[in-house]
Amino acid sequence: MINQNEKAEIKFLEGPQSRFAELKFIASTLLELIRCFRKLYSIGPCITFFGSARFSEDHPYYEFARKAAGEYAKLGFTIMTGGGPGLMEAANRGAKEAGGKSVGCNIKLPIDQNLNSYLDKWVQVKHFFVRKILLVKYSFAFIVMPGGFGTMDEYFESLTLMQTGKIRNFPIIIFNTPYHKALIEHINSMKQQGTINELDLKLFMVTDDIEQARLFIIEHSIKRYGLKPKFQFENEGCF
Numbered sequence: 257m258i259n260q261n262e263k264a265e266i267k268f269l270e271g272p273q274s275r276f277a278e279l280k281f282i283a284s285t286l287l288e289l290i291r292c293f294r295k296l297y298s299i300g301p302c303i304t305f306f307g308s309a310r311f312s313e314d315h316p317y318y319e320f321a322r323k324a325a326g327e328y329a330k331l332g333f334t335i336m337t338g339g340g341p342g343l344m345e346a347a348n349r350g351a352k353e354a355g356g357k358s359v360g361c362n363i364k365l366p367i368d369q370n371l372n373s374y375l376d377k378w379v380q381v382k383h384f385f386v387r388k389i390l391l392v393k394y395s396f397a398f399i400v401m402p403g404g405f406g407t408m409d410e411y412f413e414s415l416t417l418m419q420t421g422k423i424r425n426f427p428i429i430i431f432n433t434p435y436h437k438a439l440i441e442h443i444n445s446m447k448q449q450g451t452i453n454e455l456d457l458k459l460f461m462v463t464d465d466i467e468q469a470r471l472f473i474i475e476h477s478i479k480r481y482g483l484k485p486k487f488q489f490e491n492e493g494c495f
Contacts, residue, residue, distance in 0.1 A: 285383070285386065288381055288382065288383075288386055289386060289389070291379070292361075292379045292381065292386070292390055295377065295379050296359065296377070296379065296390065296394060299334050299336075299357070299359055299377065299394055300333075300334050300357075300485060300486060301332075301333055301334065301394075301395075301396045301477075301483050301485045302333060302334045302335065302336040302359065302394045302395045302396065303325075303328050303333045303334075303335055303336065303395060303396065303397045303398070303399060303473070304336045304337065304391045304392075304394075304395040304397075304398050304399065305321060305324075305325060305335060305336070305337045305343065305344065305347035305399045305401060306337075306338075306391075306398065306399065306400050306401060306403060306406075306407045306410045306411055307321060307337075307342065307343030307344060307346075307347070307399075307400075307401030307402060307403045307407055308342050308343055308401070308402060308403035308404055308406075308407060309338075309340045309341050309342035309343070309344060309369060310342050310404070311342045311343055311346075311402070312342075313345075313346075317343060317346075317401060317402050317432065317435075318342070318343060318345075318346040319346070320346075320401075320431065320432070320466075321343045321346035321347045321350065321399075321401050321431075322346040322347070322349050322350035322353070323350060323466060324347075324350065324399065324431065324466045324469070325346070325347035325348070325349075325350030325351045325354075325356075325358075325399075326350035326351065326353055326354035326356070327350075327354070327466055327467075327470050328351075328397075328399075328470065328473065329350065329351040329354040329355070329356025329357070329358075330354050330355075330356065331470070331473065331474070331478065331485060332356075332484075332485030332486050333356070333396070333397075333485045334351070334356065334357045334358065334359055334394075334485075335347050335348060335350070335351035335356060335357070335358045335359070336358070336359045336360070336361065336391060336394060336395060337358070337359075337360055337361075338360065338361055338362060338363065338369075338387065338391070338406075339359075339360020339361055339362035339371050339372065339375060339378050339380075340360070340362060340363075340369040340370065340371070340372060341369070341370065341372055343401045343402070343403065344360070344372060345372035345373075345374060347399075347401075348360065348372055348374035348375055349372070349374040351374070352374045352376075357376045357377075358374055358375055358376055359375065359376065359377050359378065359394075360372070360375045360377075360378040360379075361378070361379055361381065361387045361390045361391055362378060362379070362380045362381070362387075363380070363381060363382075363383075363384060363387050364380055364381065364382050384406075384409075388409075388410060388413055391410060392413070392414055392417065392423065395426065396426050396427075396477045396478075396481065396483060397426050397427040397428075397429065397473050397476075397477045398411070398414050398426065398427070398428045398429070399429050399431065399469075400428065400429065400430040400431065400436075400460075401431055401432065402431075402432050402435040402436070408439075411428070411430075414428060415428060415459055415460065418459050419452075419456055419459060424481075425459065425476075426476075426477060427461065427469075427472055427473050427476045427477050428459060428460040428461070429460070429461050429462075429463065429469045429472065429473075430460055430461065430462045430463070431463065431464065431469070432464060433462055433463070433464050436462065440462055443457070444457075
C-alpha cells in the first residue's frame with residue numbers, strides 16, 4: 257500500500273502542479289533542510305561511509321567497514337552514514353567501539369529501514385536528494401564500500417560535485433578492488449573514450465589497505481584543510 261509521503265512524491269514527479277502545490281513542496285523541503293541543519297550543526301568534520309544495507313554482521317565486508325571506521329574515528333572524525341543496517345551499521349559500530357562519534361542520515365522508505373543502534377545523533381528525511389546534501393555537506397572524506405544503486409548514486413554525485421568544482425576536492429576512497437573491478441574498468445573506458453580526462457582519475461583512490469587510506473586522509477584532508485578534528489556534540493537523540 258502506498259503511504260501519504262509516497263503519494264506526495266509521486267504527484268510531484270508527475271510534472272507541473274498548481275502553484276500552491278509547488279510552493280507547498282518547496283516549503284516542506286526547506287523546513288526539512290532547516291531541521292536537519294539545526295540537528296547536525298555541531299557534529300564537526302565527518303567522514304562519510306557509503307555502502308550496502310544488505311550485508312550481515314558475519315560478512316567480511318561488514319568487518320572491514322567496522323575496522324576502517326574505527327581507525328578513522330581515532331583521527332577525531334565523526335563517522336557519518338545513512339544510519340541503516342549492513343555496512344552503514346558496521347561503520348557506525350566501528351566508530352563507537354573506537355571511542356568516536358557516529359551520525360546517521362536515515363531515509364524514510366515504504367519498507368522502513370530501521371536505524372542501527374550505534375548512533376549518537378541522527379535525522380530522518382523524506383527525500384534522497386536531501387539525504388545526499390547532508391552526507392556531502394559535513395564530510396571531508398568519502399569511503400565507498402561495496403553496495404548497489406544507492407551507493408553508486410552517492411559515489412558518482414560526490415565525484416561529479418568535485419569534478420565540476422561545486423565542492424572542494426576531498427578524498428574519495430573506494431575499498432575492495434575485486435568487487436569494484438568492473439566499475440574501475442568502466443571508468444578507465446570513459447577516459448579512453450574522452451568523456452573524462454586524466455585529472456578526473458585522480459579524484460579518487462582505489463585500495464584494499466586501511467592504513468594507506470588513513471595516511472591519504474591525513475595528507476589530503478587534515479593537512480590540506482588545516483583540520484583539527486574533535487568530538488563536538490553530546491548525545492541528544494533525535495527530534
